[in-house]
Amino acid sequence: MPLTxxxxxxxxxxxxxxxxxxxxxxxxxxxxxxxxxxKTPHLQGKSVIMLFYEQSARAKLAYELAxxxxxxxxxxxxxxxxxxxxESLQDMGQLIDQMGADFIILRHSMAGAxxxxxxxxxxxxxxAGDGFNENPGQSLLDLLTIKExxxxxxxxxxxxxxxxxxxxxxxxxxxxxxxxGAEVCVSGPPTLLLPDVEKFGVNVYYDAREAVNNADVILxxxxxxETQDKTFLxxxxxxxxxxxxxxxxxxxxxxxxxxxxxxxxxxxxxxxxGVIDGKQCIINDQIANSVAVRMAMFYILSQVGGAWR
Amino acid sequence: MKTILKNCRLVGTTHEKEMLWDIYVxxxxxxxxxxxxxxxxxxxxxVGGHMVLPGLIDMHCNICDPGHEYIEDxxxxxxxxxxxxxxxxxxxPNTSPAIDNKTVVEYIVSKSKENSLVNIHPYGSMxxxxxxxxxxxxxxxxxxxxxxxxxxDEFTDSASFLRNVMVYTKMFDLPVITHxxxxxxxxxxxxxxxYTAACLGLTGMPxxxxxxxxxxxxxxxERTGARLHLAHISTKGSxxxxxxxxxxxxxxxxETCPHYFILTEEAIGDYDTLAKVNPPLRTREDVDAILEGIxxxxxxxxxxxxxxxxxxxxxxEFDTAAYGISxxxxxxxxxxxxxxxxxxxxxxxxxxxxxxxxxxILKLYNxxxxxxxxxxxxxxxxxQESRRIDPIHFASKAKFSPFAEEEVRxxxxxxxxxxxxxx
Numbered sequence: 080m081p082l083t084x085x086x087x088x089x090x091x092x093x094x095x096x097x098x099x100x101x102x103x104x105x106x107x108x109x110x111x112x113x114x115x116x117x118k119t120p121h122l123q124g125k126s127v128i129m130l131f132y133e134q135s136a137r138a139k140l141a142y143e144l145a146x147x148x149x150x151x152x153x154x155x156x157x158x159x160x161x162x163x164x165x166e167s168l169q170d171m172g173q174l175i176d177q178m179g180a181d182f183i184i185l186r187h188s189m190a191g192a193x194x195x196x197x198x199x200x201x202x203x204x205x206x207a208g209d210g211f212n213e214n215p216g217q218s219l220l221d222l223l224t225i226k227e228x229x230x231x232x233x234x235x236x237x238x239x240x241x242x243x244x245x246x247x248x249x250x251x252x253x254x255x256x257x258x259x260g261a262e263v264c265v266s267g268p269p270t271l272l273l274p275d276v277e278k279f280g281v282n283v284y285y286d287a288r289e290a291v292n293n294a295d296v297i298l299x300x301x302x303x304x305e306t307q308d309k310t311f312l313x314x315x316x317x318x319x320x321x322x323x324x325x326x327x328x329x330x331x332x333x334x335x336x337x338x339x340x341x342x343x344x345x346x347x348x349x350x351x352x353g354v355i356d357g358k359q360c361i362i363n364d365q366i367a368n369s370v371a372v373r374m375a376m377f378y379i380l381s382q383v384g385g386a387w388r
Numbered sequence: 389m390k391t392i393l394k395n396c397r398l399v400g401t402t403h404e405k406e407m408l409w410d411i412y413v414x415x416x417x418x419x420x421x422x423x424x425x426x427x428x429x430x431x432x433x434x435v436g437g438h439m440v441l442p443g444l445i446d447m448h449c450n451i452c453d454p455g456h457e458y459i460e461d462x463x464x465x466x467x468x469x470x471x472x473x474x475x476x477x478x479x480x481p482n483t484s485p486a487i488d489n490k491t492v493v494e495y496i497v498s499k500s501k502e503n504s505l506v507n508i509h510p511y512g513s514m515x516x517x518x519x520x521x522x523x524x525x526x527x528x529x530x531x532x533x534x535x536x537x538x539x540x541d542e543f544t545d546s547a548s549f550l551r552n553v554m555v556y557t558k559m560f561d562l563p564v565i566t567h568x569x570x571x572x573x574x575x576x577x578x579x580x581x582x583y584t585a586a587c588l589g590l591t592g593m594p595x596x597x598x599x600x601x602x603x604x605x606x607x608x609x610e611r612t613g614a615r616l617h618l619a620h621i622s623t624k625g626s627x628x629x630x631x632x633x634x635x636x637x638x639x640x641x642x643e644t645c646p647h648y649f650i651l652t653e654e655a656i657g658d659y660d661t662l663a664k665v666n667p668p669l670r671t672r673e674d675v676d677a678i679l680e681g682i683x684x685x686x687x688x689x690x691x692x693x694x695x696x697x698x699x700x701x702x703x704x705e706f707d708t709a710a711y712g713i714s715x716x717x718x719x720x721x722x723x724x725x726x727x728x729x730x731x732x733x734x735x736x737x738x739x740x741x742x743x744x745x746x747x748x749i750l751k752l753y754n755x756x757x758x759x760x761x762x763x764x765x766x767x768x769x770x771x772q773e774s775r776r777i778d779p780i781h782f783a784s785k786a787k788f789s790p791f792a793e794e795e796v797r798x799x800x801x802x803x804x805x806x807x808x809x810x811x
Contacts, residue, residue, distance in 0.1 A: 091587065167703075167704065168704075168705065169703065187705070189705040189706065189707040189708065190588055190589035190590050190659070190706065190707065191588065191589070191590070191658070191659035191705060191706045192705050194658055194659055195659070195704075195705060209589065210589050210590075210707065211589045211590075211591070212588060212589020212590075213589060247589065250586075250589065273586040274581050274582055274583070274585065274586050274592055274594075275582050275583035275586055276586070278583040278586075279583075279586070
């Protein structure tokens with residue numbers, strides 16, 4: 080088994096084998112999800128703490144369902160976190176650890192917070208999104224979806240369009256896709272691309288048509304209104320004009336290209352309504368995979384991590 | 389009090405360097421330098437042929453006293469200085485209250501006399517509260533003993549204000565010391581902007597945040613004729629700008645700190661907050677340019693950049709962790725190890741950058757050289773023995789360093805301040 084660390088921080092730390100192993104395990108988990116009774120005993124007697132310093136609907140739901148399918152006890156601390164925000168992350172970690180928790184699912188507004196927490200707890204820490212850094216769970220479900228649709232990653236051309244600066248899942252995807260041998264092309268408003276983005280081993284285009292040209296997969300990002308500082312981008316209307324995935328732009332991609340979005344989507348901004356409802360847009364498959372991937376993450380960590388001890 | 393230091397190999401002097409000299413010190417003054425000196429009633433210390441240097445002068449140091457004595461105070465900072473070979477340190481005006489009036493200057497001067505083992509010379513803030521808006525009473529502070537005017541490592545947004553300060557300060561011939569950072573550009577950044585920051589998901593401070601202000605301040609100094617001193621320079625672009633400005637005769641001096649010519653942003657690794665400093669650690673290209681600037685004289689001074697903070701403020705998320713480095717006790721040995729041992733500059737030049745030149749800029753005319761008639765601020769250094777940097781045993785209250793465990797040469801054996809052997 081390739082993965083030996085107790086925590087999941089992101090795809091930057093993972094090898095291609097690690098990623099393939101998680102995706103393979105997730106495929107097994109999908110069998111379980113297709114059973115009438117979606118329950119396995121793998122995490123029986125273990126507890127999973129949801130520690131979300133940022134709001135989340137879908138990620139939390141996916142982690143909770145995944146943990147419950149594996150028979151873990153799940154406790155959501157999100158509400159208590161907001162009332163005692165002043166307590167340091169390490170102290171919070173100590174508190175959870177001393178109560179004997181096995182997994183902590185952390186979402187935090189600051190990059191690197193999961194490492195800080197992991198260093199002072201026995202429990203396995205899963206990064207459910209840290210600042211503008213990574214979101215491995217969301218990325219792995221994207222990768223699983225791509226693998227299912229396209230069979231593999233070697234030689235695949237993947238375009239990532241939108242706000243890469245504030246999108247942690249896009250960064251995880253860049254790490255993952257480049258490691259797995261896909262060709263990655265990125266496009267978006269230049270102010271919203273990562274600094275030195277070309278050093279990540281991707282091709283950079285200001286013209287979305289060039290990035291999308293002949294692509295097998297098109298990944299879009301959230302254009303988050305809260306990060307749409309007016310000094311980065313004049314308006315979402317102007318964004319739409321150049322970067323929205325619509326029928327015109329899609330024409331440049333391969334005929335069987337798939338279009339994905341991490342959600343929540345703003346209809347008509349990142350992707351046109353026609354494309355969202357068309358058969359190339361596979362957002363629903365992504366969502367369906369989100370639980371399987373989290374189950375795989377839990378399962379693998381339960382074999383190596385703090386929970387196993 | 390009379391002391392004779394015997395068998396000294398002198399650096400930072402006009403005396404013959406190959407010979408062994410005796411130094412006779414009386415009442416805090418170097419009375420005589422010669423051979424086989426003897427004096428009745430004098431304490432004799434045989435330094436056994438070790439190097440004897442003028443005491444180092446630190447042009448960039450935060451002492452946190454008054455206001456944040458739990459982080460550092462005058463007594464602890466002075467012990468740290470002694471250990472590091474600094475016999476004179478300055479004090480950034482960003483204390484609490486800020487050094488923006490003569491009362492605070494007098495407080496520091498008098499408290500230093502009581503509690504400090506080394507000489508402490510405060511800088512005055514150019515503005516009230518280091519806010520860069522209203523001019524502080526520079527003349528009153530000058531009379532009370534400040535040796536420079538500084539922005540306290542704050543951003544002076546208004547070029548017009550800074551220009552007025554430069555013009556006004558000419559009447560006292562004080563150096564105007566500026567921290568170069570355009571906060572509009574550095575924004576919420578916490579490390580150098582670029583690939584490393586992008587990998588870590590941390591927001592970057594672009595190099596142009598420093599360079600834009602370096603350029604602005606150089607132009608203002610050129611027009612006003614003020615004596616500009618640029619603090620802790622960290623980028624290649626800044627070095628180029630300063631080199632060009634010096635080439636056309638602008639009266640500017642500049643400084644850097646050991647971490648800017650030794651470490652790169654890679655030192656942050658996986659969010660190591662001990663490497664979080666402001667200006668941020670840059671890239672190899674910048675480090676090389678700083679080294680070049682040191683070698684060709686574009687950079688005049690090496691300062692410690694001592695900016696203590698307490699460990700609780702470091703053991704945090706990188707975004708909210710405090711900036712700072714505890715460097716009084718490491719600056720000289722690191723500089724020697726990375727500049728002199730590597731052959732980039734001579735020991736003579738290093739002493740020039742850490743003692744002679746600071747004395748000249750700050751107009752401390754009795755310091756910075758080992759000559760008859762100068763203050764007896766002297767250090768004896770063993771350059772042979774190597775040691776490991778061990779922050780736990782720092783005299784500073786800030787017992788941490790990104791250089792922990794690093795092997796360095798240059799152990800300060802004795803420190804004499806004003807004729808008194810203190811370390």
